[in-house]
Amino acid sequence: MVSDDWRRLAALQGGLLTREQLRALGVDRWAVRHRLASERWVAHTPTVIGTTTGELSRxxxxxxxxxxxxxxxxxxxxxxxxxxxxxxxxxxxxxxxxxxxxxxxxxxxxxxxxxxxxxxxxxxxxxxxxxxxxxxxxxxxxxxxxxxxxxxxxxxxxxxxxxxxxxxxxxxxxxxxxxxxxxxxxxxxxxxxxGGAQSTAELDVRRMCRAAGLTQPVRQVRRRDASGRLRFTDCEWRLADGRILVLEVDGGFHMQAEHWEHDIARQRALTSPGRIVVRCTARELRDEPERVARDLRLLGVPAP
Incomplete structure (x- = not known):
């Protein structure tokens, strides 16, 4: 039946049909006009008809x-x-x-x-x-x-x-x-x-190290914090004295109060006698990479 044909196609297309599709399925313009006038259908554009009412989903x-x-x-x-x-x-x-x-x-x-x-x-x-x-x-x-x-x-x-x-x-x-x-x-x-960079921040760290003559870090390392919880660190270097230097990169959302407090607690939990945790922002990596590189060098990050 004609009714079943347009209903089946509409079900596949989110309840939407073009006027041309309706015409090909035997629904003439008078039937379309009647359903629009009775507000059972909606003309979303001059060519697309909605067979349901209400706000459109994504x-x-x-x-x-x-x-x-x-x-x-x-x-x-x-x-x-x-x-x-x-x-x-x-x-x-x-x-x-x-x-x-x-x-x-x-x-x-x-x-x-x-x-x-x-x-x-x-x-x-x-x-x-x-x-x-x-x-x-x-x-x-x-x-x-x-x-x-x-x-x-x-x-x-x-x-x-x-x-x-x-x-x-x-x-x-x-x-x-x-x-x-x-x-x-x-x-x-x-x-x-x-090569392993998973975000723009990691790309920026790689470029900073290459430009400043620093060893490339190991990224996304699995670590257990003080409470035994498994975490992933952004970047790590092994220093000459055997300690681990961890760099955590904060994006814009980290500036919100609840994230800022969470990150402070995360840093405290990851820090140990053999592991130093420092932080920088994604903006610093983008706009002041030489400043971040200088601080890392002073902390002991070696040349390649």
Whole structure:
């Protein structure tokens, strides 16, 4: 039955259908107009109809974007990475990539349409369901648009750290996406990420040590604190006298009162007669690496 056909498709698309899909399934414009007038359906855009009412969920917003964007539209950038499972990089607006020359009109609040000449069909993740860009070209395209290189490198480090891809696959896609703004910088960052750096702070520590002529630290070491709890330290060096120097890097969220107090307690628990714990901020590593390097050298961090 016609009713069953549109209901089945709507169930697969978050309750959303295009007018063209409805027409192909035998639901004429008069039936659509009647359901809209009776407020059983909602016209979210001139082309996309919602068969349910109420505020759109995140999944529905993604479907709305690709349905409105046309047959070649895909979820892109960090929105695609979020669908793939990326955590802690949420953006309120969803990004939809559409072919260059596509007309999307005013679109919809919360959806950003990006026109591109890139081969979106080749970028699309295999399988049925929501049209989503593969995580590698999605994150690399996002990184190439960032003015702040730390944001770009942080996104690359995050997708590798969270197991969504590998440095080798990202390197391969850099070659496939040429020309790509920032490609050389991304290759250098991926080489460091492949060597064990898991975040922008760890990348900054590696670069600081290389520039200052200090031994590279051992990162993410498992340690038992004074209470026996298992913890991971950011960076460690073994000093000439046998003691361990630990550097803990505090990000912006550490400045909040509850995190600050937790970190103080963590430092106290990790400190022992054979282990010194010092701290710096991610801002210091970024803006004053020579100052941090000088203090580490005075504490006994050796040259390579």
């Amino acid at each position: 999944a529905q917003l993604l479907w709305l974007g690709v349905l409105h964007g046309g047959p070649d539209a895909v979820v892109g950038d960090l929105s695609a990475a979020e669908v793939a499972g990326l955590r802690n990089w949420h953006r309120d607006d969803v990004t939809i990539l559409v072919p260059h020359g596509s007309f999307v009109g005013a679109g919809h609040p919360g959806v950003v349409f990006v026109r591109t000449r890139r081969p979106l069909r080749d970028w699309r993740r295999r399988g049925r369901g929501l049209p989503v860009c593969r995580v590698e070209p999605a994150v690399l395209r996002f990184a190439s648009t960032q003015r702040n290189p730390r944001v770009a490198e942080g996104a690359l480090a995050a997708v590798v750290q969270q197991g969504l891809t590998s440095p080798n696959r990202l390197e391969e896609w850099i070659g496939r996406m040429q020309p790509l703004r920032g490609a050389d910088r991304f290759r250098r960052a991926l080489a460091e990420i492949g």
